Amino acid sequence: xxxxxxxxxxxxxxxxxxxxxxxxxxxxxxxxxxxxxxxxxxxxxxxxxxxxxxxxxxxxxxxxxxxxxxxxxxxxxxxxxxxxxxxxxxxxxxxxxxxxxxxxxxxxxxxxxxxxxxxxxxxxxxxxxxxxxxxxxxxxxxxxxxxxxxxxxxxxxxxxxxxxxxxxxxxxxxxxxxxxxxxxxxxxxxxxxxxxxxxxxxxxxxxxxxxxxxxxxxxxxxxxxxxxxxxxxxxxxxxxxxxxxxxxxxxxxxxxxxxxxxxxxxxxxxxxxxxxxxxxxxxxxxxxxxxxxxxxxxxxxxxxxxxxxxxxxxxxxxxxxxxxxxxxxxxxx
Ligand SMILES: NC(=O)c1ccc[n+]([C@@H]2O[C@H](COP(=O)([O-])OP(=O)(O)OC[C@H]3O[C@@H](n4cnc5c(N)ncnc54)[C@H](O)[C@@H]3O)[C@@H](O)[C@H]2O)c1
Numbered sequence: 664x665x666x667x668x669x670x671x672x673x674x675x676x677x678x679x680x681x682x683x684x685x686x687x688x689x690x691x692x693x694x695x696x697x698x699x700x701x702x703x704x705x706x707x708x709x710x711x712x713x714x715x716x717x718x719x720x721x722x723x724x725x726x727x728x729x730x731x732x733x734x735x736x737x738x739x740x741x742x743x744x745x746x747x748x749x750x751x752x753x754x755x756x757x758x759x760x761x762x763x764x765x766x767x768x769x770x771x772x773x774x775x776x777x778x779x780x781x782x783x784x785x786x787x788x789x790x791x792x793x794x795x796x797x798x799x800x801x802x803x804x805x806x807x808x809x810x811x812x813x814x815x816x817x818x819x820x821x822x823x824x825x826x827x828x829x830x831x832x833x834x835x836x837x838x839x840x841x842x843x844x845x846x847x848x849x850x851x852x853x854x855x856x857x858x859x860x861x862x863x864x865x866x867x868x869x870x871x872x873x874x875x876x877x878x879x880x881x882x883x884x885x886x887x888x889x890x891x892x893x894x895x896x897x898x899x900x901x902x903x904x905x906x907x908x909x910x911x912x913x914x915x916x917x918x919x920x921x922x923x924x925x926x927x928x929x930x931x932x933x934x935x936x937x938x939x940x941x942x943x944x945x946x947x948x949x950x951x952x953x954x955x956x957x958x959x960x961x962x963x964x965x966x967x968x969x970x971x972x973x974x975x976x977x978x979x980x981x982x983x984x985x986x987x988x989x990x991x992x993x994x995x996x
Pocket of ligand 1: 831930933
């Protein structure tokens with residue numbers, strides 16, 4: 664039922680591509696002690712593959728995941744040497760979707776700035792973290808029992824979480840509303856909205872008890888605007904935006920800040936998949952989404968991770984219920 668992997672190599676390239684993993688459990692150590700993590704029971708939704716959509720017809724060959732686009736001007740900017748100053752030193756963070764492109768950049772950013780991070784993902788990370796400050800739980804964030812159990816384990820072994828980053832998300836099959844299926848609706852809303860809510864539900868009591876915390880929910884520019892490609896995804900991300908604002912209102916008096924982050928087109932596999940599924944065709948999709956922007960390129964994962972770092976840190980102590988849009992200016996016009 665379980666397997667273990669100890670990771671040893673360092674990985675400094677935030678854009679290094681992942682290998683697909685099928686591990687139930689990954690352990691690490693911090694502060695001289697081994698920590699984490701019990702595997703959670705396998706269930707129907709615990710797919711080891713990274714993409715659910717479009718569903719692969721049974722019997723057809725497994726397609727190789729698309730290669731990420733080539734490094735860009737943004738990649739060069741983000742790879743410049745930076746001084747790490749411990750902006751979240753001593754904090755315990757839970758990051759969902761930490762094995763994904765933006766999630767992994769977030770995990771590395773938070774640990775580089777002094778946090779200990781629990782990665783909640785249904786797949787193992789592609790690359791070793793290269794630090795004892797990260798541990799991985801393999802779980803399905805749409806399963807309440809798994810989420811409750813994993814959050815309890817983090818609290819017992821790391822201490823109560825100071826930061827929750829709800830980064831896990833799925834795009835869903837591109838299809839207009841009338842062609843989408845009930846299963847597709849449940850899957851997209853399940854991961855993007857229910858998963859965000861479940862993590863909030865089980866993490867917030869720990870934050871209330873201590874009178875502090877920061878929650879960062881991944882929405883999207885597609886949670887601010889409509890579009891013709893993935894309407895269920897837009898709906899789910901719009902809902903995440905307003906769950907964020909409502910939770911900010913309710914939990915502010917408890918010292919808990921809740922903000923959403925809205926990436927534009929990022930240089931990730933999810934973005935590539937979205938472009939390839941567009942009825943416009945990938946080239947025209949990119950042209951409309953990127954080339955007309957004030958900053959006419961895709962964003963780099965670290966350009967999102969820096970936004971998360973700010974919201975997770977005490978630097979944003981007066982910021983709650985807000986939308987941090989990081990999109991190269993897409994929504995500015
Ligand atoms: N990539 C973009 O251009 C872009 C733009 C706007 C918003 N976003 C949002 O940012 C977030 C991260 O995007 P990304 O590009 O890193 O995507 P990604 O596909 O690389 O990563 C998503 C991660 O979520 C995990 N996940 C999915 N369903 C899960 C489940 N049920 N339980 C546990 N883990 C699950 C996946 O295993 C994966 O590791 C998502 O919420 C996405 O909607 C991305």
